[in-house]
Amino acid sequence: VRYPLSVLVSEVGEFGLIELLCRELGLPYPPGPGRPPRRGFIVDVGDDALLTAPSPDAGVWTTDTLVAGVHFVPDVTPWRNVGWKALAVNVSDVAAMGGTPSAALVTLCLPGDFCVEDAVELYGGLRECCDAYGVRVAGGDVVRSPVFTVTVALSGAVPAGGPYLTRSAAKPGDAIAVSGALGAAAAGARLLLAGRRESAPSELIEAQERPRPPARLGPEAARAGLRCGIDVSDGLVQDLGHVCRASGLAARIEAAKVPVSPALRREFPKDALDLALTGGEDYQLLLCGPLRTLDLLIAAGAGLTIIGETVAGEPSVTVTGPAGDRVFEQGGWDHFRSGP
Amino acid sequence: VRYPLSVLVSEVGEFGLIELLCRELGLPYPPGPGRPPRRGFIVDVGDDALLTAPSPDAGVWTTDTLVAGVHFVPDVTPWRNVGWKALAVNVSDVAAMGGTPSAALVTLCLPGDFCVEDAVELYGGLRECCDAYGVRVAGGDVVRSPVFTVTVALSGAVPAGGPYLTRSAAKPGDAIAVSGALGAAAAGARLLLAGRRESAPSELIEAQERPRPPARLGPEAARAGLRCGIDVSDGLVQDLGHVCRASGLAARIEAAKVPVSPALRREFPKDALDLALTGGEDYQLLLCGPLRTLDLLIAAGAGLTIIGETVAGEPSVTVTGPAGDRVFEQGGWDHFRSGP
DSSP, X not given: OOSOTTOBHHHHHHHHHHHHHHHHHTXXXXXXXXXXXXXXXXXXXXXXXXXXXXXXXXEEEEEEEEEBTTTBOTTTSOHHHHHHHHHHHHHHHHHTTTOEEEEEEEEEEEOTTOBHHHHHHHHHHHHHHHHXXXXXXXXXXXXXXXXXXXXXXXXXXXXXXXXXXXXXXOOTTOEEEEESOBSHHHHHHHHHHTTOTTTSOHHHHHHHHSOOOOXXXXXXXXXXXXXXXXXXXXXHHHHHHHHHHHHTOEEEEEGGGSOBOHHHHHHOTTTHHHHHHHOOOOOEEEEEEOHHHHHHHHHTTOOEEEEEEEESSSSOEEEEETTEEEEESSOSOOTTTSOO | OOSOTTOBHHHHHHHHHHHHXXXXXTOOSSOOTTOOOOTTEEEOTTSSSEEEOOBSSEEEEEEEEEEBTTTBOTTTSXXXXXXXXXXXXXXXXXXXXXXXXXXXXXXXXXXXXXXXXXXXXXXXXXXXXXXXXXXXXXXXXXXXXXXXXXXXXXXXXXXXXXXXXXXXXXXXXOEEEEXXXXXXXXXXXXXXXXXXXXXXXXXXXXXXXXXXXOTTHHHHHHXXXXXXXXXXXXXXXXXXXXXXXXXXXXXXXXXXXXXXXXXXXXXXXXXXXXXXXXXXOOOEEEEEEXXXXXXXXXXXXXXXXXXXXXXXXXXXXXXXXXXXXXEESSOSOOTTTSOO
């Protein structure tokens, strides 16, 4: 503990807080004369805006927000993990385009009685995620708010003329594959809400609080010749539904082939498949394309599982299983229609 | 009124709302097959991330947030004006780098009982500001939150190898100039909080709710040979203080030369100078550089006023006036130390 718990952000002020957060990132603040910008930046943190050096690459750009009480519970989830996740969920989006992430802008909306120590912890987790994925924080905004929110805007790159992934590039007859195992993050949320952090399998808590999107798999899949990808954030069925609508086709997946987290299966055997299909927050990668291309990726150790195929037809997702077919025309997580 | 007041965002759901907001922007949503992206984009709104075409320019990138109850009062300020301002404050930052704005990501944090009509109005104002400044909305995020916030991340460009403006490029002996007239936005805030929207001079309300940053002046100043600029958002004294700290020098300005909004002078004659010096939210441009360069810009109709000069010394801002000198070592708006 480097700052007494009693120090509030209202006491150190906006610029005092920014200085502490920059220190946590190893950045000088306020910027002064004779401090050169980091490589790739013409003007670094601390001016009206960031100025990045020209690049021959295509730009990738996305943003995602975490709201206290909606996306996490402040008294339950350590701030360090909130910082990690705020960036990781954006890394997942960049990877899903086949891109490599680079620079982040971070906006903190903080109540005046927010503890400085918690803000520094948050930035500690953010930095860990930056280090894990090669991202640099390069600016942002800190404002007063009755409710804590953190918004990250993340930029990245796809090599000029290089391949990328979209939701709209699936073709009928494509195989459908997903990375990792699903449902663990949703199981983790359920366990945390039940107050079971200590007794729960740690991999389920980790999946919820410190997701690890397979960032290299996106560019690797694009280079291998795939063109259709999306990250699994709203839930497998809903995200596959996005692919169906954007590509103008239908999808069939086999329940038995969906990679369900083993720890989830042990913890919630009855609901395991449902959580894997619709739980969301997996931050894994869903890919569609020729079966032989996916098989080559799998043979190279990509950690993918073939779960079904796309077919011509109106957008819908059908899950086939021993008890019959379930057809989803819309499903999964909707931020306004249901809670976390 | 295109939607009944009674329709809430929780009723149309996240994707229903996004579709309505895209319609307000003239964009197809959800994206489907055979819909080409807009010029300059490889992948447009509706995928995991935006993909922009490679460009020879240097990139400018900034973000700014408005929080309900902190930066505006929901029952007082029309949502259309909130939408305008959310983008305009970012345009101001891009201009202050000498850049030209291009694409925006918009994050809405909305309570479930937020009216769809208000969200559409907000986007109407956002679109007006987009049209005024040549900006295109190209993505974002919509999440549930107990408190309304809107965050815009704005990208822009500076020609490759071209000149740009920073806070750190002032030199001792530079003249200091500011665009437009100051204090009107702070006066507008005071009048709105006093419930005087109808009886107040409209230019003061407009200055508060629909700021018009001089976006072309930033690139024009850089082309003319200036290298130091900052936007006046926290208040003249505080923003000039940022220049002093970043450039390692002091500044002296003459109170009598500060361009005070005439309407402000009529409305609050006693406090007019103080509001112009420290009120903030002016979104005008402060420039430092050779007097002859600034004079040439003024002769060309740039709408600038010379207000003082920089001098060697420890960072501080001195305001000289008939009643003596006032020295500010720190001043203006601090988001955590004082309210709006």
